Amino acid sequence: MATLDAKIPKGPIAEKWTNHKNNINLVSPANKRLIDVIVVGTGLAGGSAAATLAELGYNVKAFCFQDSARRAHSIAAQGGINAAKNYQGDGDSVHRLFYDTVKGGDYRSREANVHRLAEVSTNIIDQCVAQGVPFARDYGGLLDNRSFGGVLVSRTFYAKGQTGQQLLLGAYSAMNRQIGRGKIKMYSRHEMLDLVKVDGKARGIITRNLVTGEIERHAAHAVVIASGGYGNLFYLSTNAMGSNVTAGWKIHKQGAHFANPCFTQIHPTCIPVSGDHQSKLTLMSESLRNDGRIWVPKKKEDAAAIREGRLKPTDLSEEDRDYYLERRYPAFGNLVPRDVASRAAKERCDEGYGVNKTGEAVFLDFAAAIERYGKEKAHVKGLDENDTALVQKLGKEVVKAKYGNLFQMYEKIVDQNPYETPMMIYPAVHYTMGGVWVDYNLMTSVPGCFAIGEANFSDHGANRLGASALMQGLADGYFVLPYTIGDYLADDIRTGSISTASPEFEEAEQRVRAQIDAFINNKGTKTVDYFHRKLGKIIWNKCGMSRNEKGLKEAMAEVKALREEFYKDVFVPGTADSFNEPLAKALRVADFLELGELFAKDALVRTESCGGHFREESQTPEGEALRDDDNFTFVSAWEYKGEPGDAKLHKEALNYENIELKTRSYK
Ligand SMILES: Cc1cc2nc3c(=O)[nH]c(=O)nc-3n(C[C@H](O)[C@H](O)[C@H](O)COP(=O)(O)OP(=O)(O)OC[C@H]3O[C@@H](n4cnc5c(N)ncnc54)[C@H](O)[C@@H]3O)c2cc1C
Numbered sequence: 001m002a003t004l005d006a007k008i009p010k011g012p013i014a015e016k017w018t019n020h021k022n023n024i025n026l027v028s029p030a031n032k033r034l035i036d037v038i039v040v041g042t043g044l045a046g047g048s049a050a051a052t053l054a055e056l057g058y059n060v061k062a063f064c065f066q067d068s069a070r071r072a073h074s075i076a077a078q079g080g081i082n083a084a085k086n087y088q089g090d091g092d093s094v095h096r097l098f099y100d101t102v103k104g105g106d107y108r109s110r111e112a113n114v115h116r117l118a119e120v121s122t123n124i125i126d127q128c129v130a131q132g133v134p135f136a137r138d139y140g141g142l143l144d145n146r147s148f149g150g151v152l153v154s155r156t157f158y159a160k161g162q163t164g165q166q167l168l169l170g171a172y173s174a175m176n177r178q179i180g181r182g183k184i185k186m187y188s189r190h191e192m193l194d195l196v197k198v199d200g201k202a203r204g205i206i207t208r209n210l211v212t213g214e215i216e217r218h219a220a221h222a223v224v225i226a227s228g229g230y231g232n233l234f235y236l237s238t239n240a241m242g243s244n245v246t247a248g249w250k251i252h253k254q255g256a257h258f259a260n261p262c263f264t265q266i267h268p269t270c271i272p273v274s275g276d277h278q279s280k281l282t283l284m285s286e287s288l289r290n291d292g293r294i295w296v297p298k299k300k301e302d303a304a305a306i307r308e309g310r311l312k313p314t315d316l317s318e319e320d321r322d323y324y325l326e327r328r329y330p331a332f333g334n335l336v337p338r339d340v341a342s343r344a345a346k347e348r349c350d351e352g353y354g355v356n357k358t359g360e361a362v363f364l365d366f367a368a369a370i371e372r373y374g375k376e377k378a379h380v381k382g383l384d385e386n387d388t389a390l391v392q393k394l395g396k397e398v399v400k401a402k403y404g405n406l407f408q409m410y411e412k413i414v415d416q417n418p419y420e421t422p423m424m425i426y427p428a429v430h431y432t433m434g435g436v437w438v439d440y441n442l443m444t445s446v447p448g449c450f451a452i453g454e455a456n457f458s459d460h461g462a463n464r465l466g467a468s469a470l471m472q473g474l475a476d477g478y479f480v481l482p483y484t485i486g487d488y489l490a491d492d493i494r495t496g497s498i499s500t501a502s503p504e505f506e507e508a509e510q511r512v513r514a515q516i517d518a519f520i521n522n523k524g525t526k527t528v529d530y531f532h533r534k535l536g537k538i539i540w541n542k543c544g545m546s547r548n549e550k551g552l553k554e555a556m557a558e559v560k561a562l563r564e565e566f567y568k569d570v571f572v573p574g575t576a577d578s579f580n581e582p583l584a585k586a587l588r589v590a591d592f593l594e595l596g597e598l599f600a601k602d603a604l605v606r607t608e609s610c611g612g613h614f615r616e617e618s619q620t621p622e623g624e625a626l627r628d629d630d631n632f633t634f635v636s637a638w639e640y641k642g643e644p645g646d647a648k649l650h651k652e653a654l655n656y657e658n659i660e661l662k663t664r665s666y667k
Contacts, residue, residue, distance in 0.1 A: 065188075085122055204218050231432050259638070307359060377394035
C-alpha cells in the first residue's frame with residue numbers, strides 16, 4: 001500500500017491559500033499567449049475555468065458533448081449556492097462554513113481544501129452578481145438566503161428554483177465574450193475519448209465529433225477535466241441523461257488515480273421510482289425541506305390503507321403522523337444532512353411505513369407552512385387570521401413565490417397537486433463525492449492533467465452538504481485552478497506549440513478507433529441500454545444506500561461478468577462515421593462497466609460506515625453510521641492496473657489539525 005502526498009502548503013490554515021498564491025510561479029501575460037489549455041466540459045466548473053483562463057490570456061479550447069455549453073447538467077441545479085457572507089447576521093463565518101463542511105463530510109475531506117473553499121465562497125457571490133446573476137433579494141433589495149441541510153445558519157444564495165441555470169448563464173456569457181475575442185475555441189458536440197501523454201505529461205486529447213463521427217486530435221500544454229459526476233453508473237439518477245464517467249475514466253487508465261469511488265450521495269427528496277420503464281429520476285430540491293415536513297403514518301395499518309388508496313394522507317390526524325426526522329434529530333429536524341435523511345426514509349419504508357404503491361415513499365408536507373405563512377400574511381395586511389379560506393389562499397401564494405416551479409414540476413410528473421396533498425418522495429442517486437484524485441493544486445497524478453468540479457474527488461468527503469457543489473465548481477473554476485495551473489505552466493513557456501503528429505497521438509487515436517470499430521462490428525443481440533439497466537440494478541441493490549461484505553463481493557463478480565457479456569453480445573447499430581447515439585452510449589457504458597467493479601471494491605475495502613457509505617457491519621445500536629477513525633482516516637486513491645479488480649490502493653492520510661474528529665451528531 002502506497003501513501004500519497006497532496007502537497008498541502010505548510011502554515012496556519014487561514015493563511016495557507018494566501019501564502020500559496022503568493023508563492024505560485026506566475027506566467028507573464030506575453031507568455032500566456034503562447035500557451036494552450038484544453039478544458040473538457042463547460043458546465044459550471046469548466047465554463048468558469050475556460051472563461052477565466054482565457055481572460056488571463058491563455059489560449060483555450062473548450063469541449064462539451066451537448067449542442068451548446070449552456071445545456072450542461074449544471075443547468076439542472078435548483079436549490080442554491082453556499083457562501084459565508086453572513087448577510088443574515090446569524091453567526092456565519094468562513095470558519096463555520098469550513099467546520100460545517102468538514103463535519104457534513106463525516107471527516108473524510110482534506111482540511112486545507114475545505115478552508116480554501118470557504119474562503120473563496122464569498123468572492124463567488126460577488127463575481128456572479130457582477131455578471132448579472134439574478135439572485136433572490138429580500139424586500140430591502142439585499143441578497144436573500146435560505147437554509148440547507150446540516151447547518152444552523154442561512155447561507156444559501158438562490159435564484160428561485162433555477163440557481164444552476166442562472167449561474168451557468170453567467171459563466172456561459174463570460175465564455176461567449178472570450179469566444180468573441182478569439183481566446184476560446186468552442187467545440188460543442190465533441191466527446192473526449194482519450195488522453196494523450198507525451199513524455200509522461202498530458203499534452204492533448206482525442207475526440208469524436210458526435211455529428212459526423214470524425215475522430216480528431218487536439219494538442220495543448222495542459223488538459224483540464226471538468227466532466228461532471230458519474231451518478232448515472234446507477235442507471236437511474238437525478239443526473240442529466242448524458243452525464244458519464246468517460247473523461248475521468250480515460251485519464252484514470254492513463255495514470256490518474258481515482259479517489260473514493262464508492263462515496264455517492266443519495267438525495268432524500270426525489271420523486272419515487274414508478275416502474276421499470278423509467279430512465280431518469282427527478283429531484284425535488286432540498287430547499288423544500290426549509291418548509292416541508294417529512295412524515296409517515298405512525299401505524300402500519302394506516303400506511304397500508306394509504307398505499308391501497310383507502311385513506312388519504314390529509315385525513316390522518318396529527319397524532320397519527322410520525323415526523324420521524326423531527327423525532328430523531330430535534331436540533332436539525334427536517335434539515336439533517338442528506339445521508340442521514342435518506343437512511344431514515346429507507347429505515348421507515350423497510351419497516352413497512354412506506355406510502356406509495358411500491359412502499360418506497362414518504363411524505364413531504366407543506367400544510368403547516370401554508371398555514372403559518374398565510375396567517376403571517378393576513379396579520380401583515382390587517383386581515384382576519386381566523387378566516388381559513390383566506391389564510392390558505394395567502395399561504396399558498398407565499399409558497400408559490402418560493403417554490404412555484406418545483407411544485408409545478410411535481411404536479412406535471414406525478415399528476416397530484418402538492419398544494420392540496422403532501423408530495424411523495426424517496427431517496428435517489430444524485431451526486432458523486434468520489435472522482436479523480438487531485439493534489440492541492442487540483443492536478444491529478446498525471447502531470448499537466450487537472451480535474452475540477454464534480455469530476456474530481458472534491459472537497460466534500462463522504463457526504464456533500466446541499467448547495468456546496470455549485471460553490472466548489474465555481475471556486476475551482478473562477479478562483480483556484482486559474483492560479484494553480486500557472487505553477488505548472490510556468491515551466492512550459494519555452495516548449496512551443498505541441499504537435500499532433502507525434503506517435504503518442506497516433507497511438508491514442510488508434511486505441512479510440514479500435515474500440516469504436518469493435519462495437520460497430522460486434523453485431524450482438526442486446527442493446528446498450530439492456531446492459532446499463534442491469535449494471536444499475538446491481539449497483540443500486542448491492543452498493544446503494546447500505547452495503548455489506550457479501551453483497552459487495554457479489555457485485556464485483558456480477559459487474560465483471562456483465563462486462564464480459566457486454567463485449568460479447570452488445571448490438572450497436574449504424575456506422576462509426578455518422579451521428580450515432582447508441583455508439584456514443586456504448587462507449588460511455590463500457591467505462592461505467594469498469595468503474596462499477598472498482599466502486600464495489602472501494603466500498604468493500606472501507607469496512608467503516610461514513611457519510612453516504614453505510615456498511616451494515618459498522619453501525620451504532622441506534623442504527624447510525626459508525627466511523628472507524630483509527631483505521632480509515634484517509635482518502636482511497638486507486639491506481640489503474642489493467643482489470644478494475646486489480647487496482648492498487650494508495651492512501652492519502654487526512655490530518656485534522658484544526659477540527660477535532662468527533663462522532664457526527666445532529667440531535
Ligand atoms: C437535479 C440536480 C439539482 C442540483 N441542485 C444543486 C444545487 O441546488 N446546489 C448545488 O450546489 N448543487 C446542485 N446539484 C449538483 C450540481 O448541479 C453539480 O454537481 C454541478 O453542476 C456539476 O458541475 P460540473 O461543471 O462539475 O459538471 P457538469 O455540469 O455535469 O458539466 C459537465 C460538462 O462536461 C462535459 N463532458 C462530460 N464528459 C465529456 C467528454 N467525454 N467529452 C467532452 N465533454 C464532456 C459535458 O458536456 C458538460 O459540459 C444538483 C444536481 C442535480 C442533478
